[in-house]
Amino acid sequence: MHPIRLISFGYLYLPTGPDGSPVPPAADRFEDVRDRLRHPAAARDILDLDGLNPRVQDVVLNTPGARELLANPADYATLPAGPSRIAIGCAGGRHRAVDRTKES
Structure with missing residues (x-):
């Protein structure tokens, strides 16, 4: 198993690049x-x-399917070449994404 970093963000509040397009977090x-x-x-x-x-x-x-969605990062951790950073985004980044990415 390898560690996975979870990052929460809001699509409505993404910074913009020089060309004005949204820049998502590195993931x-x-x-x-x-x-x-x-x-x-x-x-x-x-x-x-x-x-x-x-x-x-x-x-x-x-929400139907929420628990399955939240189980995905644990499944990815078992893959030898799985992702090391997963960004979870919702509209504002305050409700749906944030509590699953809180460090304990």
Whole structure:
């Protein structure tokens, strides 16, 4: 097994390069969760919370397919030539991506 660094980011807040195009974080693999995980802003009373809050985590993790998506990095760690950096992006980078990338 090899270590994998998880990076969270928001597509809406990517820096731009000299040509004005968005510059994503440096990563070997990207997971775009905007269409794959329920957007917490659609849930009641959690818009002002972030992905570290258990209420937000509950909404996100109860999206169909969320647990399988979150198991992927563990599977990649077992591959000899698997990615060493995985960037997980959602619209703002505050709800769906952030809690899974928090270092413990």
